Amino acid sequence: MIIGVVIGESKPTEVTAQSSKPLSVGEYVIIDSQDGKILGLVERSAISSEALTDVRNFDEAIESKEVAEINSRDKNYKVKIGILGFLDKLQKGHVVIPAVPPLPGTSILEATSQDLGMIFGPTGTEWIRIGALLRNSSIEAKININKIVSRHLAILAMTGMGKSNLVSLIAKHVSALNGTLVIFDYHNDYESLDISKMNYMMAKINPRLLPSDKLAEVIELRENADKQQRVLRESLTESVRQSKEFWTSLEENVAAFGRTTKGYADSASRVLDKIDDAKHRFSDILDPDCGDPVDLIKEGRVNVLNIAELSERQANAGLAYYLQELLQQRKESVWERKGKSTKRTYKFLAPIFVIIEEAHVFIPKGEHTDTKYWASKVAREGRKFGIGLGVVSQRPRNIDPNVLSQMGSLAIMKIVQDDDQQQISSAAESLSKDLISQLSSLNIGDALFIGQWVNLPSIVHIDEVKGKRSGSDLDAVSEWSQTDKFKDIAKETTHGLVQKDLLLD
Ligand SMILES: Nc1ncnc2c1ncn2[C@@H]1O[C@H](COP(=O)(O)OP(=O)(O)OP(=O)(O)O)[C@@H](O)[C@H]1O
Ligand SMILES: [Mg+2]
Known part of the structure; x- marks a missing residue:
């Protein structure tokens, strides 16, 4: 079905179109070009009314409104569409941008599930379901889990927008695939994660x-x-x-x-x-008799290390130790496989994915920390040795830009601060300014996925992981209303005690 026509000046990377109805930013459309079908992403969408332009006063506005309502030609729906590549090539996983721009007059068609299914929801065990496309909601959105283990991941968003939910979802899939995941849990968000292969522990330092x-x-x-x-x-x-x-x-x-x-x-x-x-x-944390804390991490499990009780400096020293040891063990594993080493002191035979929550605390910009040193090393060398890094943060502007720029894939949820958006756009070159400006209008659970874990940049609504307590906001008003009841109970109890004490006397 034709939903628009290319107008004005076209370029190989973008076209402008007049559409028959308002199109949503983030929606995929087909540009039916002279050289074949091209997939496009609506990057900007504007609506104007001829009658309601240049209105000078209220009475005129009321009159113009009536004129606009009866004139079917009054509304102007204009969209800017970014060109993502030829559809048939994208379906095979290749991006080929047209050399010749689509001619003005080219039809814009609605994208069907047949067009998009193979691109956003490829088959293969490395592709795991994360949700559905936000604007084409019948299309499943999947991510390639191999790519995040080999090329790292950043999950960035304001607080409460669904970062930990995404981590939980990834954890569930990794667990189903018998993979090894280590989550450094700074706010005790994952203790109640409902996964059978979970290994929850308090982080210790020997x-x-x-x-x-x-x-x-x-x-x-x-x-x-x-x-x-x-x-x-x-x-x-x-x-x-x-x-x-x-x-x-x-x-x-x-x-x-x-x-x-x-x-x-x-x-x-x-x-x-x-x-x-x-x-x-720190008797619970500093334990000279706990052996090597890395031994607590189990292969083939989702290992959640609660670091909530550690001070920032302790957590930093602890994280650095874990990262250093895990990297070393993976190196030895790979070396042995290549016949370069025969001593077997490692225990991780297969790749590991490590997730650091509150990454801006441990991998800060402009300041040295041990965790930052080891995280950068993992980011640089992890690909060769099968150790992937995931950084999660609500303050991207405070994360070390070098580490951030090594993250091959990104999930970005709602972000309004300018400096956060700038930091992200410099970490992800492929991100257009228009897409960045969309970040402030996303809702909870919506995310922009870019980088190697997707075939194409996509805006996705992430599935909600049920059956876990997460970082949801406290309901202060309802808790306050309960307090009175608690007080009454407390009073009764105290009263009872007093009575009992008197009797005892
Ligand atoms: N995909 C989703 N769909 C629906 N609701 C969601 C989704 N993701 C998160 N939520 C809701 O938002 C709340 C906050 O999510 P979550 O704890 O994942 O956010 P966060 O970004 O990790 O927050 P914080 O910065 O505090 O760690 C959750 O309690 C959940 O109810
Ligand atoms: Mg969280």
């Missing part, structure tokens, strides 16, 4: 395995306390690391260093305080 500057971070020595740093460095000897009683041996060494080194008594006593404090405050 202080024996840390270099002294990292141990200094996790026990929260001040960064510029050079003398205290030295005390710790000198005291954390190999025999302390091997000792059965790690903390006691460390404390003995620190105390001895303070006694025997001139001018270090105060610093040593401060380090002792810090160790004592850390031992008590």
Whole structure:
């Protein structure tokens, strides 16, 4: 069915068309060109009325409104359509842009499921369903999971727009495929994920395995306390690391260093305080007897590591350790397969995908963190060794641009801030300005998918993962209304207790 006609000046990459009805931005259409069918994406859509243009006052507006209503030629629906390539080539996974622009007068046709199905919902086990096209809702939208493991992924959106929902959906599919996923869960969003192959655990840090500057971070020595740093460095000897009683041996060494080194008594006593404090405050996290924390991660599972209880510096040291170890183990696995190494100290035989929530905290712009160092290394080397990185953030402007630009695929949900949008457009060159400007009008669960995990940029409504508690907003008003009831119950209980106490007396 003809829904429009190409008008004005055409280019090989875009055409303007006059349409018979308003078209939605993000809708796919067919340009029936002289050289074959071309797939187009509506990037801008405008409606104007001749009668209602240049209206100078209210009375004139009312009159013009009546004229506009009876004149069927009054409305003007104009669209800008980006050219995505020849349809038959796209259906085979190739992008071929026409050398000659479509002629003015070319018909614009509605895209059918036959046209789009093979492009957005290819068959093959690596293609997993994520939702449906937002504007052509009968078309399934799938993503290629192989591409995110080999070329990484960024999920970016304002808070509450559905990032964790997408992560959960990916987790469900990875689990069904027996894949290995590691999620660093900073807000305890995934504990109740309803997946059979889930391995949920509290992240731990084994202080024996840390270099002294990292141990200094996790026990929260001040960064510029050079003398205290030295005390710790000198005291954390190999025999302390091997000792059965790690903390006691460390404390003995620190105390001895303070006694025997001139001018270090105060610093040593401060380090002792810090160790004592850390031992008590972080007893669940800092565990010298937990073995290698990486051993807790299981192959073929969705591993959710709860890092909610860790301070930012601890989480940073912990994440860096996990990334470093996972990369190393994958390297050894690949080397052995290539016959370059025979020792078998690794346990991950197949690729791993690692997801970091709140990536702007751990991979920040303009500041060094260990996690950033290892995340960049994974981003650069992961492809060769089968370790993929997924970064999730509500503040793209604060993520390190180098790491972001290495993410081969992106899911971008609603984003209104200009500087966030700019950061995204510089990370994703293929993104047109018009599409970027659409980001502010997306609703919860809608996302723009670009990069290697899709055949074409697409705007998708993501399926909602049911049966999990997620980061939904608290309903303060209804909780407040409950408080009175709780108070009454509390009063009754207290009253009862008082009565009972009196009786006991
Ligand atoms: N695809 C979807 N369809 C319908 N509702 C959704 C969808 N995705 C998310 N939601 C709803 O939005 C709420 C917030 O989603 P989610 O926790 O995934 O957002 P988020 O971007 O991770 O938020 P935060 O920035 O707080 O981590 C969810 O409780 C869910 O009800
Ligand atoms: Mg979230």
